[in-house]
Amino acid sequence: MSKYENIDFTHYARVFKAISNPNRLKILVYFMSCCEPGSVCTVGDGPRCCVGELGSLLSVAPSTLSHHLKELHGAGLINMQRRGQQIECWLATDAIAAVREFFSFAADPVCGQADNSHCGGKDEAE
Amino acid sequence: MSKYENIDFTHYARVFKAISNPNRLKILVYFMSCCEPGSVCTVGDGPRCCVGELGSLLSVAPSTLSHHLKELHGAGLINMQRRGQQIECWLATDAIAAVREFFSFAADPVCGQADNSHCGGKDEAE
């Protein structure tokens, strides 16, 4: 029985659609790259920011940005919470973990080998 | 310097767009689930198949299927090669590995912890 046996295609399709737009992908990557590898991030610096701050990242109209954030939030990739006048956004790390898991078939002891010739496929380009 | 410093947004957006459609996602998962975990797949069974075989997976017109395969191939997710009358398709495992790597920020010794509170974010739902 494959690990993809009972996969929710609708859900994952929505997640991937959320990051299929370059602007939304930029937002996600902005959140994912909050830390410099090997260093400890300053608390409160980076991972949480308000909508307006994200706007400087994209150069689109506020209404457009709002729409994109709604998509990301609807797909469960980011969290949003009002804090005074502003609305704070931060990464939904569990959702990212789920996506990472989705692609981790290669961790399978058999299928996960660099070459998958045991599966009957020669990994040559066309 | 973040690992996302020099990321090709256009490329990854295209990859995610390719699997943002439920039908195309089904095709990808079909290829990814060729093996049953812990077992060795029969050579020639599963991972390589012709376009027609994939059609039974989707119930769409052949022309539609062809369009979807073109998208997946254009995004570099599958390989295609003519073999007689048929055209064989199989997973581009290196492309999948690249996507997996994209989401593996959590493998970072600091950022990769289950809770990312060190980043200033409390992972609470809104």
Add this chain to the structure above:
DNA sequence: TTCATATTTCGACATATTTCGAATTATAGG
């Protein structure tokens, strides 16, 4: 060559997406 099978290309159409500006809502502060 002629026919059958496998797949793609083309043109068309309905629907979805991206984007904007204007108007609206929510909150903070005088």
Add this chain to the structure above:
DNA sequence: CCTATAATTCGAAATATGTCGAAATATGAA
């Protein structure tokens, strides 16, 4: 209460996507 700031909702317009059927292309076999 009034004003300013932050963000969303609401049309509207341009573009992209998903789908089909018909026609075209590629290959193999009679």
